[in-house]
Amino acid sequence: MLQLASVTKVYPNGVHALERFSSEIQLGEIIAIIGGSGCGKSTLLRAIAGLDRASAGTVTLDGEAITAPHAKVGIIFQEPRLLPWLSVADNIGFGLSELPAAERRERVARALDRVGLADKAKVWPRELSGGQAQRVAIARALVAQPEVLLLDEPFSALDAFTRKDLQDHLLDLWADARPTLVLVTHDVEEAVVLADRVLVMRPHPGRLFEEITINLSRPRDRNAPLFEQFKRHVLTALDRSLDRTVPDTQGRREPGGGLWW
Amino acid sequence: MAMTVELQAPVAAAPQQNASPPRLARLTRPLLGLLLPLSLALAWELAVRAGWSNGRLVPPPSKVFTTIAELARSGELTRHIAATLSRVGIGFGLGVAAGTLLGGICGYWSFARRLVDPTIQALRAIPSIAWVPLFILWLGIFETSKVALIAVGVFFPVYLGLTGAILSVDRKIVEVGRVFRLSGPAMIRRILLPAVLPAYVVALRVGLGLGWMFVVAAEFMGASEGLGYLLIDGQQLGKPAQIVAAIVIFAIIGKATDWLLEIATAPLLRWQDSFARQSGAA
Ligand SMILES: Nc1ncnc2c1ncn2[C@@H]1O[C@H](COP(=O)(O)OP(=O)(O)OP(=O)(O)O)[C@@H](O)[C@H]1O
Ligand SMILES: [Mg+2]
Numbered sequence: 001m002l003q004l005a006s007v008t009k010v011y012p013n014g015v016h017a018l019e020r021f022s023s024e025i026q027l028g029e030i031i032a033i034i035g036g037s038g039c040g041k042s043t044l045l046r047a048i049a050g051l052d053r054a055s056a057g058t059v060t061l062d063g064e065a066i067t068a069p070h071a072k073v074g075i076i077f078q079e080p081r082l083l084p085w086l087s088v089a090d091n092i093g094f095g096l097s098e099l100p101a102a103e104r105r106e107r108v109a110r111a112l113d114r115v116g117l118a119d120k121a122k123v124w125p126r127e128l129s130g131g132q133a134q135r136v137a138i139a140r141a142l143v144a145q146p147e148v149l150l151l152d153e154p155f156s157a158l159d160a161f162t163r164k165d166l167q168d169h170l171l172d173l174w175a176d177a178r179p180t181l182v183l184v185t186h187d188v189e190e191a192v193v194l195a196d197r198v199l200v201m202r203p204h205p206g207r208l209f210e211e212i213t214i215n216l217s218r219p220r221d222r223n224a225p226l227f228e229q230f231k232r233h234v235l236t237a238l239d240r241s242l243d244r245t246v247p248d249t250q251g252r253r254e255p256g257g258g259l260w261w
Numbered sequence: 262m263a264m265t266v267e268l269q270a271p272v273a274a275a276p277q278q279n280a281s282p283p284r285l286a287r288l289t290r291p292l293l294g295l296l297l298p299l300s301l302a303l304a305w306e307l308a309v310r311a312g313w314s315n316g317r318l319v320p321p322p323s324k325v326f327t328t329i330a331e332l333a334r335s336g337e338l339t340r341h342i343a344a345t346l347s348r349v350g351i352g353f354g355l356g357v358a359a360g361t362l363l364g365g366i367c368g369y370w371s372f373a374r375r376l377v378d379p380t381i382q383a384l385r386a387i388p389s390i391a392w393v394p395l396f397i398l399w400l401g402i403f404e405t406s407k408v409a410l411i412a413v414g415v416f417f418p419v420y421l422g423l424t425g426a427i428l429s430v431d432r433k434i435v436e437v438g439r440v441f442r443l444s445g446p447a448m449i450r451r452i453l454l455p456a457v458l459p460a461y462v463v464a465l466r467v468g469l470g471l472g473w474m475f476v477v478a479a480e481f482m483g484a485s486e487g488l489g490y491l492l493i494d495g496q497q498l499g500k501p502a503q504i505v506a507a508i509v510i511f512a513i514i515g516k517a518t519d520w521l522l523e524i525a526t527a528p529l530l531r532w533q534d535s536f537a538r539q540s541g542a543a
Contacts, residue, residue, distance in 0.1 A: 085532045
């Protein structure tokens with residue numbers, strides 16, 4: 001279980017990016033985090049990944065506090081971030097250097113096969129399309145068999161068709177080992193098609209605004225009336241979260257916020 | 262060791278099918294570049310032959326070649342080239358070693374950078390030739406002072422290139438290393454080194470170019486052999502053909518060493534999406 005307890009982040013420049021964010025995420029759950037720009041989604045994800053430490057509060061995975069990158073936690077960024085000097089296969093095997101070569105090769109081959117890029121094993125990253133590169137990034141994260149996989153707008157740089165393709169693909173891959181997925185997105189449809197629960201965040205300071213459980217069975221039909229209904233539900237929550245009157249009155253009532261710096 | 266394994270490019274698949282058509286172009290393009298100098302040389306040769314110019318101050322190509330051939334036959338040429346090459350070689354080696362060591366430390370460790378870099382930047386502002394008198398006083402008129410001058414010339418571009426390259430390594434890629442929990446040495450070996458390599462190679466080539474520049478200056482300050490000595494000797498004895506011969510040989514050897522450096526480092530940089538490669542395919 002991934003436990004977020006009052007996670008707070010104040011950047012050195014005084015920006016109050018995250019304010020007492022709490023949530024409990026079960027193993028194998030798919031969580032989508034959605035919210036306006038600058039409401040602290042990436043900040044939250046980086047805290048879970050152990051890349052940046054929270055100013056206050058704790059992130060614990062199976063009772064173990066996360067303060068630095070953790071073997072059981074993988075992350076996929078908005079850009080593929082492949083290492084340009086390694087072939088696709090070596091990129092995927094990058095985190096497996098402690099395994100014996102034979103086993104590493106075998107796992108890399110399986111991962112390549114799984115993301116449908118078996119024929120690209122020896123190709124340089126620059127020779128891949130955006131969608132292929134992001135698939136390699138997914139394979140690189142999954143090959144380490146993480147318990148928790150964090151995704152920060154992983155498909156937002158892709159065209160609509162490729163994005164839909166990769167969403168389905170991600171669900172397929174998830175079904176293999178059922179890791180916990182925490183996915184940041186701007187796309188309401190993406191949230192509803194993937195997530196068990198959608199966490200809507202609100203900016204200034206970033207905090208949890210609303211939590212929507214999507215109890216639709218998988219695979220989900222994007223055209224079903226119920227799907228539409230959930231989409232609208234998330235959309236209205238998102239609209240309310242961005243309502244300017246909310247953060248403004250909040251800001252005025254919290255003079256202490258200015259005292260942080 | 263792991264790095265060398267990873268850097269070994271997958272040979273089989275990487276070259277694309279369209280790699281063969283540019284081969285012809287790769288051969289003809291240098292020839293195109295030779296067209297202008299060759300026709301100028303030919304025109305000059307004809308002008309002298311036709312008597313439009315006596316060619317005393319600017320010797321015709323044939324005279325330059327005769328000079329080179331004579332020097333070669335007497336064994337003089339080999340002696341001068343060997344002297345110059347060994348000076349450049351040793352100076353370049355020392356400059357690269359110092360520049361790499363200091364550049365690496367200052368690029369990686371910000372405390373060292375704050376401590377050392379301002380001094381190095383201040384020293385850089387001094388035109389390197391200004392060191393010559395001091396080097397001669399300190400190190401004598403012979404080899405040591407010459408090599409020191411070349412090493413100084415090579416040091417700065419290597420140092421600057423390396424610190425700059427380390428500082429501009431993409432933070433996003435370093436983060437990938439952090440996510441996979443690389444230790445400090447592993448981070449250097451598996452992320453920083455390969456990321457810095459292209460810029461480092463460029464710095465080496467700039468350094469080598471400066472090494473060739475400075476060897477001339479070094480050999481002007483009282484050498485008894487070397488290509489720079491041939492220049493001075495040609496000037497003092499009024500032998501313009503010898504001067505031009507030395508210049509031509511400088512150009513050829515300088516270009517050849519640069520080319521060797523390029524060839525030697527090319528396998529390490531095959532992953533690069535370079536402009537040259539793109540225009541080569543076009
Ligand atoms: N390294 C940093 N230093 C200072 N402030 C930061 C830093 N990173 C983010 N911030 C600030 O923290 C707030 C939250 O940023 P964050 O990147 O978490 O937002 P986000 O929800 O991911 O936004 P987006 O949807 O645009 O990616 C923003 O106001 C941002 O300006
Ligand atoms: Mg973000």
